[in-house]
Amino acid sequence: MTRNEDAFLLIGLGEILWDLMPSGKKLGGAPANFAYHAHALGGEGVVAACIGDDELGRKILEKLDDLGLNRDYVVVDKEHPTGTVSVEVDEAGKPSYIIHENVAWDFIPALPRLMELAMRADAVCFGALAQRSDVSRRTIQSFLAATRPSCLRVFDVNLRQSFYSREGIETSLQLANVFKINDEELPVVADVLALSGDETTILSALEKRYSLCMIALSRGEKGSLLFSEGRTSSHTGYSVVVADTVGAGDSFTAALTLGILRGYDLDRINDHANRVASFVCSKAGATPELPGT
Numbered sequence: 001m002t003r004n005e006d007a008f009l010l011i012g013l014g015e016i017l018w019d020l021m022p023s024g025k026k027l028g029g030a031p032a033n034f035a036y037h038a039h040a041l042g043g044e045g046v047v048a049a050c051i052g053d054d055e056l057g058r059k060i061l062e063k064l065d066d067l068g069l070n071r072d073y074v075v076v077d078k079e080h081p082t083g084t085v086s087v088e089v090d091e092a093g094k095p096s097y098i099i100h101e102n103v104a105w106d107f108i109p110a111l112p113r114l115m116e117l118a119m120r121a122d123a124v125c126f127g128a129l130a131q132r133s134d135v136s137r138r139t140i141q142s143f144l145a146a147t148r149p150s151c152l153r154v155f156d157v158n159l160r161q162s163f164y165s166r167e168g169i170e171t172s173l174q175l176a177n178v179f180k181i182n183d184e185e186l187p188v189v190a191d192v193l194a195l196s197g198d199e200t201t202i203l204s205a206l207e208k209r210y211s212l213c214m215i216a217l218s219r220g221e222k223g224s225l226l227f228s229e230g231r232t233s234s235h236t237g238y239s240v241v242v243a244d245t246v247g248a249g250d251s252f253t254a255a256l257t258l259g260i261l262r263g264y265d266l267d268r269i270n271d272h273a274n275r276v277a278s279f280v281c282s283k284a285g286a287t288p289e290l291p292g293t
Contacts (some may be wrong), residue, residue: 008122008261009046010254011268012040013140014130015105016049016074018056019246025285026246027063028085029105030158033250033258034125036067037276040290043122045259048073048114048143050104050136051222052082059103067287070192073117077104087246095246099129099160106133110142123257127158131168144175152260156180156253159188166192173210178260179281182218203227216256216273218249223274226256226266233266238278245281 011032019028039045051057064071083103131137155176214228223237255276259269
């Protein structure tokens with residue numbers, strides 16, 4: 001795929017899968033969702049992941065083509081199946097997940113072309129989930145180590161089930177320079193890292209301990225808080241009729257990351273990220289077509 005040289009190169013690194021939802025299967029995986037929204041918002045979104053050599057894997061490649069996403073870095077694993085997640089959505093539109101194990105994205109190989117991609121990236125988004133296996137964890141950490149100093153390394157913690165550990169969170173924060181977390185995850189992470197106090201105290205401690213340039217705390221329908229080098233931006237969010245919240249956090253992270261790359265101020269970044277996430281909440285699935293795209 002030909003690169004748009006004027007666009008920032010943003011990588012979604014980690015899981016790609018099918019969300020098996022009540023309404024049918026939808027492309028999922030936080031890094032894949034991030035890449036889609038980065039692309040839809042004017043960046044060059046690239047998925048770096050692994051699928052099985054099966055019908056579900058082939059359907060993922062077809063879907064990436066339909067979405068206009070670069071799939072040159074989606075590796076085909078002949079030994080493990082394409083990942084799936086069983087999703088249930090409650091009356092408020094909030095999803096719950098059963099994430100199946102020993103699937104292709106648990107075995108992302110550290111191929112030379114992946115490391116070459118790392119050296120060109122303007123931003124990479126990664127989470128805790130894809131690091132549940134030794135193989136993918138080593139690949140993700142090698143990828144991050146290979147990026148340029150100017151690259152935004154966005155750790156969207158994205159806690160799922162029991163697929164996280166203190167060591168994994170700490171290592172990821174040490175490798176990151178931007179941290180995205182939601183208000184349900186914050187007390188869990190604070191407990192894991194032995195931090196206490198109110199939100200601002202915890203965010204300040206995280207920023208100082210891990211030398212982060214920005215922390216984004218999303219609060220669902222209550223908006224978000226951005227914290228950067230002692231400066232804050234608070235947003236109350238936008239009210240919409242919620243279809244489901246799948247992918248909303250990933251769209252927020254994509255808008256946030258592009259806003260940083262484009263040099264926007266905190267309030268502008270915060271408003272745009274909330275506006276995008278609210279729209280995604282109003283549509284079914286993680287990758288609705290965004291207005292104007």
